[in-house]
Amino acid sequence: MINVSETAKIKVETLMQEDGFNPKTDFVRVGVKSGGCSGLSYDLKFDKSQNESDKLFEDNGIKIIVDTKSFLYLIGTTLDYSGGLNGSGFVFNNPNANRTCGCGESFSL
Numbered sequence: 001m002i003n004v005s006e007t008a009k010i011k012v013e014t015l016m017q018e019d020g021f022n023p024k025t026d027f028v029r030v031g032v033k034s035g036g037c038s039g040l041s042y043d044l045k046f047d048k049s050q051n052e053s054d055k056l057f058e059d060n061g062i063k064i065i066v067d068t069k070s071f072l073y074l075i076g077t078t079l080d081y082s083g084g085l086n087g088s089g090f091v092f093n094n095p096n097a098n099r100t101c102g103c104g105e106s107f108s109l
Contacts, residue, residue, distance in 0.1 A: 003078040031070040
């Protein structure tokens with residue numbers, strides 16, 4: 001399961017609408033790819049379709065799809081949004097990450 005904070009929900013809905021997506025029917029695709037200073041980095045984008053092998057979750061009114069490989073790295077993660085003075089953006093609070101980089105965009109297990 002991937003959870004979505006209230007702050008992230010509001011930002012996701014706003015950005016989806018700005019990009020021509022419908023938060024009620026379209027998806028947030030979350031994944032993990034190789035790269036970043038800690039070895040793995042997060043990937044987040046909007047998608048109108050779900051692949052047969054995707055895992056589907058819905059939390060706080062947001063539909064999230066994750067490919068099978070990425071799901072193993074993301075179990076229990078909460079998607080949050082930070083709009084602080086140090087920069088704004090989505091934050092992945094991943095209980096599986098043993099180490100994260102200073103910017104929070106990459107991690108290792």
